[in-house]
Amino acid sequence: MSDLFFLMGKYEARIPTDRVYSDNHLWLQADGELNRYRVGFTAYSVRLLQDVYFLEWSIDAQSAVRKKQEIGEIESSKAVSTLYAPADGTILDFNERLLDDPSAINTDGYGRGFLFRIQTDANFLTPDEYVAHLAAGWEKTEKLIKGQYN
């Protein structure tokens, strides 16, 4: 099945259909074993962040996490953000290569730019559901960004 796209202004955010999504704008792709996923930023996230400069994790690998628990920080040319766990589960390990040079998040966000691996039995959004989620939240996102620009 071909990729989906979500239109952000004039920019088309690509949403691949070979994986699932969390409501906090991460993709999750099955990683060998049952309930084990690679996790990364969606094109939507990356578009809002722009160039990522700095990434830091505030928890260790093999940590149990709750959904919305703080797990790290990110800084980009345009934004800063705390990062939060996408679901209840265990964060198995982090993509260590990003700590030195996070640019793969921008150049290959759906591949080498993955963030971490997680073990979880939570349910996630299908690509279609994620696009619908983006459409529903887009106006709010614009306000969020604008509210801070003004």
Next chain:
Amino acid sequence: MIFVVISQAQGKNPAKQQLEAELVAALSSEADVKVSLVPHLYDLSADHSATQFLRSIPGDVVVLSWLYPRAARWILDRQNVRGHEGISLLESNSDDERDDESSARNNGNGKQGPGDAKKNSNGNGHGEVPDARPMPNRKIYCLDLREHTEAKVYLDEIRRIANEASMPLVDLFGFLKTQPQPERLEKYLRPLELLAEQKSATSLDDDDDLPANGEVVRRRWYPVIDYSRCTNCMECIDFCLFGVYGLDPLGSILVEQQDSCKKGCPACSRVCPANAIVFPGHKTPAIAGADGEVGDVKIDLSKLFGAPSAVELAARERDVELVRDGRDTVGLTIGIPKRLKDKPKKPRDELDDLIDSLNALEL
């Protein structure tokens, strides 16, 4: 002639104490400056002699404290130390971009910036909230001692303000004679002696909460309302379940039972739609009374990536305090603002600008 008040830092940070001592020493020898030293403004009770001293100061006054100027200003207002906002050139030096940003913000939602008193309909610095108290015709300049480490920066600014003020000489000692206990208040005008006293007291006793005269200054925690922003919407009084807020006879919101406030809890500040509730000791600059964005002009995308909303956070913080009091949690069931859904839309052209600026930056 201008009065300068230095409000001492909490605790015993040697760097802070040194800056205070340098300022006291330098200002003591200035001809047209009258310098005084008081405990940390936020911790002063209404009947503390330092509070009475502050109320007794006539004319323009420069207040240097380890607080955001907005926090200092409204703490003083609460203690009936009132005046029009004096404009310091100090902070705009350290952050040029902030000016544009805060003026843009100020237009948005009735927030008031520097020079606000003129813009207020009732001319007393209280935007939309009825206030029967008269506003004395003088200026209060609040400077943040955390902005710079060198005394010289502050001294230059104080001299600039002193020139600007060009107040006729006032006999403060004569003024103090009209107070009930002048000697209790006069000591604040002898800051060199006060510092020496504190130093000798420190060497004997490590507890700086007990000054020689027995007047105790304890750490406090309570909300301070910025009435230039407050719209009297009553969301704080609905949200707080500890009875901190009340109404005065005119129906204006006020902090009535400040000691009922729960130490460390800033929840009501988070639910305030006008960002008018200041907790000067909170670690988040926006809650502690900073103006606009602080230091960083980057967008915070935390909400997008799953951060709990301010209201969720406020409700959690409130629940923690309810449990500590042996009460049941209420979560999001009581006193939650209904306004959040219907924020007014911003003009479309700004929105287009945003999208264009996103597009202009090639990935």
